[in-house]
Amino acid sequence: MTTPAHLDWLVDTGQRLKTADGVEIEVWELQHVDDSTVLSAWAKHFREHYVDDDMLKKLVEGTGKTAGQFLxxxxxxxxxxxxxxxxxxxxxxxxxxADYIEYKLGYWCPRQLRYDQKWNRNESTKGCDVLGFQFVKDGGVDPNDELFVFESKASMSGNKPINRLQDAVADSGKDVLREATTLNALKQRFLERGDTAPALKVQRFQDIADRPFKRISGAAAILNSPLYDETLISQTTTAGHVNATNLKLIVIRGEALMDLVNALYARAANEA
Incomplete structure (x- = not known):
């Protein structure tokens, strides 16, 4: 598995904070720079979450639009x-x-199917934010197989810090209610595409009673650096979370993140 070059910009600072109830919070930093080669590859990777390039050519036909305009x-x-x-x-x-848990932590993380059939481009996709799967043995069933369900929250604009990590923890606690429908939707999409093998990998996690596995929860806050407030983040509590003993917390900070986001979307369109 080749790691995309932009993941070199996602760096573990080594800093660790603690929540109000003593749970460790990892602090990462997105140290992006103006490197057109890396940004172009990232834009393609990003674009293909919404539509792969082969399908894009077919969808543009008959619209009178360029690929960029269509996107x-x-x-x-x-x-x-x-x-x-x-x-x-x-x-x-x-x-x-999703990039973090796939390329930094080594989970299988199918996510393109989450974005490519949005009915409304200006709505967030429903269900669990990010799913990661890890298998002790490919094709087998082991109680140490892991399902990683991650909730993310972003704050990239404005002047006043808010505790988005606490928001992510709160929504992560609701993932147990969304897990079954999210797994089913993912499995169905694979089957509709004729991809039986990945559908069966998802199916392995649909019955924890008969096929036990480890459920790991995650909560992440992605913050523009001026909105990163250690004191506020450290007020986060995991009390009441249904999977508090298997809960991973991370904060990713970075400079001018909304500018980066908009530049990435623009490049993804312009270079399609």
């Missing part, structure tokens, strides 16, 4: 009109977290 008008959340900007930042955060 901006039909697939990508709006840059300026609400709620487009918040959907953009939310999608970016989810995709970055």
């Amino acid at each position: 901006v008008d039909t697939k990508f959340p709006d840059e300026k009109a609400a709620p487009g900007p918040s959907v953009r930042s939310g999608d970016f955060a989810e995709i970055l977290v």
